Amino acid sequence: MSGPSPKTVLKLALPVPLPHLFDYLPPKTPAASESPVVPGVRAVVPFGRRKLVGVVVECGAPAAVDSKRLLRVSRILDDGVPVIDTSLLGLLRWCWQYYKHAPGEVLLAALPPALRKPDGLLPEPPLRFLITEAGREQLAGPPGRAPAQRAMLKALADGPLGEDELAATGSRWRAVLKRVSEQGWVESEPEPASTARPSGGHELTGEQASAVAAIREDLGQFRCHLLDGVTGSGKTEVYLKVLEQVLRDGGQGLVLVPEIGLTPQLLRRFRQRLGLEPAVLHSGLSAGERLAAWDAARTGRARLVIGTRSALFTPMPELGLIVLDEEHDTSFKQQDGFRYSARDVAVKRAADGELPVILGSATPSLESLNNAQSGRYRHHRLRHRANRAVLPAWRVLDMRQQANVQGLAAASVEAIEETLEQGGQAMVFLNRRGYAPVLMCQSCGWHSECARCDASLTWHRSTRQLCCHHCGSQRRAPELCPDCRADALFGLGEGTQQIEEALGRRFPGVPVLRFDRDSTARKGRFGEQVEKVMEGEPCILVGTQMLAKGHHFPGVTLVVVVNVDQALYSADFRALERLGQTLLQVAGRAGRMERPGTVMLQTFHPEHEALALLIGEGYEAYAGWLLEDRRAAGLPPCAFQALLRAEAHLKSDVETFLQAAAAVFPDGGCRVYGPLPALMERVGGRYRMYLMVQGPGRPELHRQLDAWLPLLRGLREGRRVRWAIDVDPQEV
Ligand SMILES: Nc1ncnc2c1ncn2[C@@H]1O[C@H](COP(=O)(O)OP(=O)(O)OP(=O)(O)O)[C@@H](O)[C@H]1O
Ligand SMILES: [Zn+2]
Structure with a gap:
């Protein structure tokens, strides 16, 4: 027997945080039936004392080390069927190179969790069951002594059913199914692909129609379309119209939405308009649900996938369109581990696959606006609300001159009262959950601080807890001041719970619905509350960011924004961009139907030029002003950045490492700045700092980063x- 030739080495991505692929010999004597190993298949390999599941990335590459020392793949999984197709594999490779992240972690993140384990298998294709001629005859005959069998035949008489539907016919359905199948009364076949039956939909406005026409023209080729339409302008209707075409042409559609944009209402809308069941993918699903949805997309049974960030990596053999809704949303950027931007990777996927991508938003990111201005993206503007509703009117409340009860201005309370009297619904927005952001002692000035973070502990009065919203630590709230023992503790500032309580007291009998991460922690609660709002009875909604995103609440005519002043003076250069986006998104919930809406903005800085511009002239002017500023300051998107982030228990360790790292930064057109402390320097007892690398061009930045990385890995200071690396960082 000849020794293994280097030609047959397999390169695998393994789930370990190392920056390279791993060489293995192919499995021993593959069975005759087994097809040759191809890229994209899963394999089990020995790794140290463990067995790992990896994905074969390359076959037949020359081995990096002497092949005699190589270990052998234990076995190939899934009968050698690739779980990741070639084009997706190419995209993932681009990702690990671009984001400088371990290939194995990138690749394995693209697999449903169930397939990251050796015992997880590709699911069997689902079957559906049909009644046969003999079955019909049986049903037509006199009822026998097997009522369960008869009930099943009866259920099938109206058309084929899947396993889920049969399961609803009785607990012993499997046994019954077996019996009727043996009799030849029922047969099975693979579940066919879902087909779209679009219906309904609006007659498009002129602006919508021209956007749809332009995007349809580009089907079958790559182009990035920025759909820049004010809140309520009917962007979703544009997506639907283009998707209709894609589905009709036999393509698959992929729709990505922000973390909390994936609501039952949104799904219902897609389901009803397109007449098909979308495969839904998000992190809240069970492993089994996720696997099933992913597999339906991979095999082409599912024609439409709707999901959050990571759904971007779903294999879809006939993908014809990607839609990214609320493209400015920060949840599209993963903030730990594999720090990718789903927006940017979506554009790359579309380019690779030669298909159009739609980025939609009422408040586009400066990155996308910059790309539109430079002609790289096609820019479609929808300036009017689709259903003749007008954009809301703004009222700025100078809080220095307003009586203020528990955070609410007297004028806001009056406006809420008026709204309720007229049968409308009011929404109060503030970005702080809990009862009060700090618990403070009136006598000695003590205040609740997290021992492990540079942050105060939020007072959750109902549960009598002090909670850190950064590291998650919790403790019982003291009754007396822990320092001076005075009975003088009070909550400083307001959180959603306090506003909820204040409104409940002021408007007895009116439902006050709170939407924040605490109140909607229970599964399904969010949806229930939304349903309640949709019933249209007068009510008050109080909530955080969660309320800002894409919801269509027809009854809401008043929006009160409690406190956004912090952002006006933030050290983060993106703070004003985010503020403008949040304000307009929240404001956009008001007056989406016949009755016009009002937005009341409570601020201590009514004269601030940013607010004046945003409210006076709108987002386009505001974003233009910000973009000019970025250009003048040489900041993204007019420059390119990457961060080297580091953290450790000892601040000196972080500093020493970053200084050493800066010292070995290679020469070139990009410069390195720092070490600088993170915006919140200490979280969970760890100090966090960074170096910022910035330059005028992307290729230059990547060339220098790639030259720097091996040097960084060699630094002994790095061990502590x-x-x-965070490429195109969104926060510091
Ligand atoms: N051409 C049209 N004619 C009449 N009504 C329309 C039309 N297009 C959309 N609508 C309606 O207008 C409302 C807002 O539309 P939609 O939710 O699609 O807006 P949007 O731009 O996605 O909003 P947002 O950015 O605020 O989420 C919906 O009730 C929708 O049914
Ligand atoms: Zn903390």
């Missing part, structure tokens, strides 16, 4: 810290 956790470090990572």
